[in-house]
Amino acid sequence: MEKETLTGRDLEASVLLKAAQKLFEARHRLASEKDVSALDEALRYNQRIWTLFQSELGEPTNPLPQPIKENLLALIGFIDRRTFALMSDPSPARIDVLIEINRNIASGLQARSGPVLAQETSG
Template sequence: MFNNAINAYQTIQNEGLSDRETEARVLTQAARRLIICQREWAQPNLRERLGDALQYNQRIWTIFQTEMLEETNPLPLEIKRNILKLSQMVDRRTMDTLTEPEPEKLDLLIRINENVAAGLRGSVTGPVGQF
């Protein structure tokens, strides 16, 4: 699953998009996967799809964590700290949702992804779920 997140990231980069747009698109893709799980909560193979969606999302945030810890990262220290705090929140909510699945627990992860993606695009947009 880690390779899927990296492959998606690299595929989008190869399309000629900026790093920020690439990050926004993979976050949006992760949010959509979580939204679909939420909408199809009663479907028979939910556990597997939910696990895949959560793992995909967490891998993206793990990549962000790694980038924020790089000494060569040019972002201001405060932004790096905020992203690390968000990634810790994503980690905790992911583990909580895997342990005790409830569709409402996905709301926080979806909102974080949507808001960060909007910020990366330099815009405030409506929820990803409205597609």
């Protein structure tokens, strides 16, 4: 059995969806059981991902146009602020925006990688 290896945008989308799922499950546990341990783990995982993205944006070889980099850095700033706010004052409803950001960015990454993959495999 061959193991599928994800690269590039598909890998980024996959880790964002994993983070969204962790946040979603943590939201449920916080709302139903008042358990913050899952939220703490999910927030730290999500923060690590976005810190890596931030680091990649700062690389001189990053091919993204400057306006996109600036928009992503502003988004990362918002994610950081929301993460720290949730760490100090956990609230299920305030988690939703992080889940939606991750899902939306992942969706965009998947949409952009789809045609490229189709071209590579059809040739």
